[in-house]
Amino acid sequence: MNVKNILPVLCSVLCFQIPSCFGADSVAANEYLTGDQTIVSATGLFELGFYKPGNTSNYYIAIWYKKIPGNAVIWIANRDKPVSDKYVSKLRISSDGNLVLVTNVSKTPIWSTNLNYNRSEPVEVVLLNDGNLVLREKSSSSSPLWQSFEHPTDTLMPDGKLGFSKVTNSTQILTSWKNLQDPGTGLFNIERDLNASQFIMLWNKTEQYWSSGLWVPDQQIFSLIPELRFLKTQLYSFSYVDNENESYITYSVHNPSIVTRLVMDVSGQLKQLTWLESSKQWVLFWSQPGQQCEVYSYCGTFATCNQSSLPYCHCLQGFVPNSVMEWNLNDYSGGCTRKNKLICEGGKNGDKFSVSPSKVLPEHPHFVSTSTTVGECESACLRNCSCTAYAFDDNGCFVWFVDLLNMRQLADDSGKTLHIRLAASDVDVQTSSGNVKLVIGVTVGLGMGLVVAVFGLVFVIYYRQKRRFLKAAKNMQHSLARFAYRDLQSATKNFSQKLGGGGFGSVFKGILPDSTVIAAKKLERMKHAQGEKQFRAEVSTIGMIQHVNLVRLRGFCSEGSERLLVYEYMPNGSLNTHLFKRENTQILSWIVRHQIATGTARGLAYLHEKCRDCIIHCDIKPENILLDAEFCPKVADFGLAKLVGREFSRVLTTIRGTRGYLAPEWISGDAITAKADVYSYGMMLFEIVSGRRNIHITNEARLDFFPTWALTKITEGEDVLSILDPRLEGEAEKEEVMRICKLACWCIQDEESQRPSMGQVVQVLEGLLDFDMPTIPRSIQMFGGNTDSPMFFSEFSSTQYATQTTSYASATQNTTTNMNAISQL
Ligand SMILES: *[C@@H]1O[C@H](CO)[C@@H](O)[C@H](O)[C@H]1NC(C)=O
Ligand SMILES: *[C@@H]1O[C@H](CO)[C@@H](O)[C@H](O)[C@H]1NC(C)=O
Ligand SMILES: *[C@@H]1O[C@H](CO)[C@@H](O)[C@H](O)[C@H]1NC(C)=O
Ligand SMILES: *[C@@H]1O[C@H](CO)[C@@H](O)[C@H](O)[C@H]1NC(C)=O
Ligand SMILES: *[C@@H]1O[C@H](CO)[C@@H](O)[C@H](O)[C@H]1NC(C)=O
Ligand SMILES: *[C@@H]1O[C@H](CO)[C@@H](O)[C@H](O)[C@H]1NC(C)=O
Ligand SMILES: *[C@@H]1O[C@H](CO)[C@@H](O)[C@H](O)[C@H]1NC(C)=O
Ligand SMILES: *[C@@H]1O[C@H](CO)[C@@H](O)[C@H](O)[C@H]1NC(C)=O
Ligand SMILES: *[C@@H]1O[C@H](CO)[C@@H](O)[C@H](O)[C@H]1NC(C)=O
Numbered sequence: 001m002n003v004k005n006i007l008p009v010l011c012s013v014l015c016f017q018i019p020s021c022f023g024a025d026s027v028a029a030n031e032y033l034t035g036d037q038t039i040v041s042a043t044g045l046f047e048l049g050f051y052k053p054g055n056t057s058n059y060y061i062a063i064w065y066k067k068i069p070g071n072a073v074i075w076i077a078n079r080d081k082p083v084s085d086k087y088v089s090k091l092r093i094s095s096d097g098n099l100v101l102v103t104n105v106s107k108t109p110i111w112s113t114n115l116n117y118n119r120s121e122p123v124e125v126v127l128l129n130d131g132n133l134v135l136r137e138k139s140s141s142s143s144p145l146w147q148s149f150e151h152p153t154d155t156l157m158p159d160g161k162l163g164f165s166k167v168t169n170s171t172q173i174l175t176s177w178k179n180l181q182d183p184g185t186g187l188f189n190i191e192r193d194l195n196a197s198q199f200i201m202l203w204n205k206t207e208q209y210w211s212s213g214l215w216v217p218d219q220q221i222f223s224l225i226p227e228l229r230f231l232k233t234q235l236y237s238f239s240y241v242d243n244e245n246e247s248y249i250t251y252s253v254h255n256p257s258i259v260t261r262l263v264m265d266v267s268g269q270l271k272q273l274t275w276l277e278s279s280k281q282w283v284l285f286w287s288q289p290g291q292q293c294e295v296y297s298y299c300g301t302f303a304t305c306n307q308s309s310l311p312y313c314h315c316l317q318g319f320v321p322n323s324v325m326e327w328n329l330n331d332y333s334g335g336c337t338r339k340n341k342l343i344c345e346g347g348k349n350g351d352k353f354s355v356s357p358s359k360v361l362p363e364h365p366h367f368v369s370t371s372t373t374v375g376e377c378e379s380a381c382l383r384n385c386s387c388t389a390y391a392f393d394d395n396g397c398f399v400w401f402v403d404l405l406n407m408r409q410l411a412d413d414s415g416k417t418l419h420i421r422l423a424a425s426d427v428d429v430q431t432s433s434g435n436v437k438l439v440i441g442v443t444v445g446l447g448m449g450l451v452v453a454v455f456g457l458v459f460v461i462y463y464r465q466k467r468r469f470l471k472a473a474k475n476m477q478h479s480l481a482r483f484a485y486r487d488l489q490s491a492t493k494n495f496s497q498k499l500g501g502g503g504f505g506s507v508f509k510g511i512l513p514d515s516t517v518i519a520a521k522k523l524e525r526m527k528h529a530q531g532e533k534q535f536r537a538e539v540s541t542i543g544m545i546q547h548v549n550l551v552r553l554r555g556f557c558s559e560g561s562e563r564l565l566v567y568e569y570m571p572n573g574s575l576n577t578h579l580f581k582r583e584n585t586q587i588l589s590w591i592v593r594h595q596i597a598t599g600t601a602r603g604l605a606y607l608h609e610k611c612r613d614c615i616i617h618c619d620i621k622p623e624n625i626l627l628d629a630e631f632c633p634k635v636a637d638f639g640l641a642k643l644v645g646r647e648f649s650r651v652l653t654t655i656r657g658t659r660g661y662l663a664p665e666w667i668s669g670d671a672i673t674a675k676a677d678v679y680s681y682g683m684m685l686f687e688i689v690s691g692r693r694n695i696h697i698t699n700e701a702r703l704d705f706f707p708t709w710a711l712t713k714i715t716e717g718e719d720v721l722s723i724l725d726p727r728l729e730g731e732a733e734k735e736e737v738m739r740i741c742k743l744a745c746w747c748i749q750d751e752e753s754q755r756p757s758m759g760q761v762v763q764v765l766e767g768l769l770d771f772d773m774p775t776i777p778r779s780i781q782m783f784g785g786n787t788d789s790p791m792f793f794s795e796f797s798s799t800q801y802a803t804q805t806t807s808y809a810s811a812t813q814n815t816t817t818n819m820n821a822i823s824q825l
Helices: 003-010 228-234 324-328 374-383 424-431 434-446 448-475 485-491 532-544 575-580 590-610 640-644 646-657 664-668 675-690 706-715 734-747 758-765 795-824
Strands: 046-051 060-065 073-076 089-093 099-103 123-127 133-137 162-165 174-179 182-192 199-203 207-211 236-242 246-253 260-264 270-276 281-288 303-306 313-315 319-321 336-338 352-356 366-368 389-393 396-400 407-409 418-422 498-501 505-511 517-523 553-559 562-568 625-627 633-635 695-697 703-705
Touching: 046 073, 046 123, 162 182, 174 260, 182 260, 313 319, 319 324, 352 424, 374 389, 374 396, 374 418, 418 424, 485 505, 485 517, 485 553, 485 562, 532 553, 532 562, 575 625, 575 675, 590 625, 590 633, 590 675, 590 734, 590 758, 675 706, 675 734, 675 758, 703 706, 706 734, 734 758
Parallel strands: 303 407
Antiparallel strands: 046 060, 060 073, 089 099, 123 133, 162 246, 174 182, 182 199, 199 207, 236 246, 260 270, 270 281, 303 313, 319 336, 352 418, 366 396, 389 396, 389 418, 498 505, 505 517, 517 562, 553 562, 625 633, 695 703
16 A cells, blocks of 8 residues: 555654554555655655656655655755665664665665664654654654754755754765766865854865855854845844854744755855745845855866856866766866877877966966076976976966866956966867868869859858848838847957846947947847747837837847847946946936936836836846936836746846845745836935945945935934935935935835835926825834944945845856756756
């Protein structure tokens, strides 16, 4: 008989019973778990049974989310010792009271809870509602004998512990899976630093690449994770316990219906993932380290990690991945290997060097003090066959005798040049341009007649291209133009002048043959999103939306997997550069700021109320407000949420919202309405007034939140001009500033029904509608506390913050890859 079917009847808790249930010696089918049998927690959220990852034939005892698509795994018993046949494997309670996994192949258990105790009472195994598997005495359900929460795999669940016990010396460490299909012990882990009150991430248990910073008791955060304070108000309570018996961190969600988990990912990053029921997706809420390439040796040997390109890992020139299959499973640890052996290994001279610019130099260099020139440095390397690379700069000559490890290309790196030793044949291939060589070869081979033909062909292509181009440009006057990828490539000089980057893709400046200046947005991650037909349908919908305060779509390109949108070019860039950057930008006067607030509101009101289908922007922030030559604001990026798929846009918005434009309903998982835009707009109003970011991390790693401070000042009756951007030197209409602050407060009410519509916002700004000071929202009050002496205007902090935001964006990119893959398992 099937365990699954009879047990709910037998036990009130869902458990599978051990000998004690039916008599110690009886060996019946219902005393163990085998094959397809599973046990399910009482609320039905979690399930335990045999789990087979993707495309493998390995089985593991695991706990996963039963109700959630993708069945994400939260715990694995035998991660390094899979069994190959689940029908001859049994999970049972042995006579000594341990929970064991046995097969008919081996006498000793594959896996065991390894408790050393004399069982006097009957025991039972129960899968609790929080996902904890406990082994406990049946009679007294006080403290479990063993529980899976004390032996986590790669996931820390709410109410689980991460740390160590000073009494038993047992530790809880999260260790990544090897790759997306192998839950075996991977290279990355997070653990409590045994020497200090902080948590650290290690590569291969040796190299530390991240630290939480020390615990700051009076603020209840770790010093290098100041955003914890924000996460705590939004998502969960978090505590660090350090007493005579134990030292650990734990967290619990405010709202028990929120499903969340903290995972040490195969990417080497710690990720807080939250399930959004409305979009049926795991959303990345937070991750550390922020940049993928900060993970030690993420790409393995002879590979470089490039933070600004996907995929992040690239083999050096002259090298190929050791295992293409592992690379495809996001396991880059195998690194790369030479295409051709070094010539010196055959005892000959003749190896050459390839130049690899702007790298963070690899680990473990040797300093060669005697070399004074590049030439000497090179020959110092050539002399020894085990030398793999050299670098020469003002600091002298460095050589490497080992496999090159941990080479990184971070966004803010200054250039270093590394010379990598290669077999001469590999150097030749990559230093001269293959195409040119080929053309020469062909022409010489086939004679001059062909040359004429080629020239003719080139001319025809050129002429056609030009004609098509002019035609496209002409069409732009009336409707959407369709561009060829090549044309946009040449208009943007091969996408060389980047205007900005957003979640949906990077924007490049371009000039069409008729001298029209354009901004071309290269959409990322469209490959899986939708087909050509659907894309064109959506694009033409967006193209029809025209308003003086909305950026006009001029055309598009859809070729193969490439998707581009072509917009009118906005000479004054985006609002954030004028508000937050101190250099080379004109200070926006109060009058202009008021115009920008009003124009933006009109654009949004049009999107929400005047279009045929209400369009929710989903991502209102200063980066998406562009300014034309007269500083007239135009909202950008509307309608894209639909283009890239609602789920992906929700992921992006949630992450970017961490910076403070995010309405509470994005996190609670409630339906998103146009009022989510109103909230973000309200947050942006504060920034327009203050000229600084709302969220600000001080030099003491303290998180300041401007709206809380500003609203407190106002309610205390202080002069409203004291919260104004100091660069305006008080040059503003006091009443207008007050009105905008009140309006902002109205827009950011916790309850969406309490917020005004965008139409009402326009009326307020036009002076047609009056209202009383709204109550300060509760979620804003929670930021109170340390905001008395704000250091709002420190340049250092704002740059520090800027790096932080880019890392949120990049973290998003790579989660999406991982998340898709995980849900395939
Ligand atoms: C699945 O496994 C088979 C053999 O085990 C292999 O040939 C195939 O390429 C794998 N497919 C994927 C998508 O990994
Ligand atoms: C284990 O059981 C399977 C199925 O009953 C059987 O085919 C196999 O031979 C057994 N193996 C051993 C070592 O007994
Ligand atoms: C269990 O009982 C046996 C015999 O009574 C004793 O030798 C052994 O030390 C006990 N083990 C533990 C862990 O208490
Ligand atoms: C735990 O480790 C400490 C130091 O390594 C040692 O002194 C202590 O005896 C250990 N305790 C147990 C219960 O193993
Ligand atoms: C703790 O400190 C000792 C001595 O200072 C050092 O040898 C050890 O590596 C440190 N352990 C960790 C985990 O940092
Ligand atoms: C990790 O360290 C072990 C020794 O501690 C070593 O044998 C192994 O090669 C290392 N793994 C990698 C990927 O370097
Ligand atoms: C530590 O453990 C002892 C023995 O179990 C207990 O009496 C004490 O209260 C514990 N201390 C704390 C702070 O929990
Ligand atoms: C990193 O990627 C970016 C974007 O693809 C590219 O422009 C840059 O040249 C790459 N850097 C290196 C060193 O490969
Ligand atoms: C090459 O360098 C390695 C590491 O420094 C050294 O052990 C070896 O003896 C050197 N070989 C020669 C031929 O100098």
